[in-house]
Amino acid sequence: MSISSATQSSSGVARSLVDLAQQTRDHARLLATLPTAKKNEALEAIAQSLEVAAPEILAANATDCQTAEAEGISQALYARLKLDETKLKGAIAGVRDVARLPDPVGVVQIHRELDQGLVLKRITCPLGVLGVIFEARPDAVVQISSLAIKSGNGVILKGGKEALHSCEALVGAIRRGLAEVGIASPVVQLLTTREETLELLKLDPYVDLIIPRGSNSFVRFVQQNTHIPVLGHADGICHLYVDKAADVQKAIKIAVDAKTQYPAACNAIETLLVHQAIASEFLLEGVVALQLRNVRLLGDERTREILNIPAATEADWSTEYSDLVLAVKVVDSLEQAIAHINTYGSRHTEAIATEDPQAAAIFMAQVDAAGVYHNCSTRFADGFRYGFGAEVGISTQKMPPRGPVGLEGLVTYKYHLVGNGHIAATYSGSQAKPFTHRDLC
Template sequence: MTASVVDTRSLIDIAQATREAARQLAVLSTEDRNEAIATLATALEKATPDILAANAEDCQASVDNISAALYARLQLGESKLKSAIAGVRDVANLPDPVGAMQIKRELDKGLILKRVTCPLGVLGVIFEARPEALIQITTLAIKSGNGVILKGGKEAIRSCTELVKVIQAALAKTKVNPDAVQLLTTREEIRGLLELDEYVDLIIPRGSNSFVRYVQENTKIPVLGHADGICHLYIDKAADFQQAIEITIDAKTNYPAACNAIETLLVHRDIAEEFLPQVATALQAKEVKLLGDEVTRSFLDIPAATEDDWKTEYSDLILAIKVVDNIEAAIAHINTYGSKHTDAIVTEDNTTAATFLAQVDAAGVFHNCSTRFADGFRYGFGAEVGISTQQMPPRGPVGLEGLVTYKYQLVGNGHVVATYTGANAKAFTHQDLV
């Protein structure tokens, strides 16, 4: 197949081609897949001027039509692209998730059971803006032996088209069939992709909460994603003030459009009078708009926070503040209004911290550090396909381990179940083998 993203085939034809390419990819050696990833990284470096030019066109076309938060995600820039390419190489250096033997057990002499990891098959990934997400997801898909059908937002159409053009051309020089990576370009194709349960094994949506909910409600295919990123930071009465202020500033202002930025700050009543003016001054110096409950507003001259503010993902320089009586009240608030993404506590009391870490129901629970660390790259996953807030695994930033499943392989020598049933049934040995 030629390395082009201009495709006149039907969606089913594309899905069938991706599935066949995924089957071929699944049986390639670790070396072959790593070589493809290395080739991809080099190609992206060489194509940097063209990729950035395409992204600049997207940004120019969208500057007046999308929110500031979405525009921040859309902007690629040389440093962000370099970081994404570094992530590609990091993934190549990670252990191969495919073919790992999780169980090797003798059921009886000559009857050996193995549980071995294998690719999921075909991933359907739908995302708004963030062109670098396309790079991360494609790399993880190749490493884990999966095909991927990508659908970027219309605001990133030029960036995505250029990226997939480069990726397919690079893969054509390797043993990976370029059909393993496909790009959809129209809004109408989203609904069609969600109906491809015969060909697609997992849908990964990345975008706004309304967008993710739409995906979850309109497909039979399993969905991995989070609909909201309502993250909290709780400042305990035993907190180090300087540390608490620095963590608050980082968690809110480092990248406010990120899903792991905090939206609510909870402060223990015993330190509110002293701490709130200090943290407010630091936040307002960063142009953060503050909203507060009644107690907070008795210390700060700021607008009132409403019930809806505790439920809102601002993705902007806006922070709601609430004073709580104790650790129990903080945990109750988080478990009521949080989105099970990432929540953190600042305290020097390890017993209080242990209570928080154990009782807060979230994919990430942190002690004395910023919620912004909730990221696949920072966790050492190389990159991530998304963040899952579901209870069942995978949970949190999902890297390679979330893109494989397993199969049971049983090898015998004429063994039959009848031998192990009835009055004279033979016993199983059930011995784990090294």
């Protein structure tokens, strides 16, 4: 029997998605009150349950991969779908990393006396219920569930049809882990049909945040079809700019990693910008290293004066390839590189290779992106690599949270005010009593 709680209960009785969401919200309120030690105990139980279920999970993923390959899935999507032993072990390690992180719930951000006996606190608390919709990428189930548990949130997961068996095996193991420590399994739910996705987007009273992870067209679809707040990014068009003061060998190493280490990732570079003063030296050496990794290069007119490669079109500057394809452009200045990035970039992650600290400072100040890097690969834009344990996704919006979103992006806050019969009238009018406004910590 499918573990999808959207269509079946443990007794096999059908119920609506509204009922499921209500149940998730009710149990999330209980999860929100658990002490840190209990949540960490749950995360360790989840990690152990995933380890026990590893053969089942890998077999389920093999089934998904075989089906997807037979149906002609794209190489980029297949790379996200594939869950091998190494990737699964990494996901499990991420669960334990989350357990070691400070609890984001219950943090006193403001503790202030407004007047004697009238004390204000601002205290962090969970958002409530997360709705997470993703294409392929079954390891996202583990990352998101662990972050949801640690931050005291319920979560309703909807994976792509290509990852159905993988998601069912993973969520089954996670829920068994929760049950072992006495936490009700409905805090983690799994949906399995496209119809449920559309209904999930309408559950404004029960779901507090939608997190889509997938292609740009998919994310835009979600953004355009819900009134629930959406956290995510539609495009991952990242750049590396090689400045005239770059160390050529260092820049080549960065470019190769940023393009080829995992080309299907949203933080892989899609465009390489090179200062005209260093273009010949860098491109003639760099093309060898990139082509040895099977990268297909496309170039603007000035690049093609140096390299014998196909022409890049205007559309290439705004294309997320998610593959071993890289568009190359020669620019006249740092300012021109910044202008190009701010025109075509997706505000995800941008990098400069240079030994000139002033040029790096200007780039990092003026480029509009969630991540701006100096002399390192854009592939570091990741919650695990940032020390967040895991991430629920990457946000390119201006308002926080921005960039890789970990625990801090899954909590909000409440103002607690405690008095002793205090009334507002005391502090207004000609005889108004002044506030003390004294910070207590």
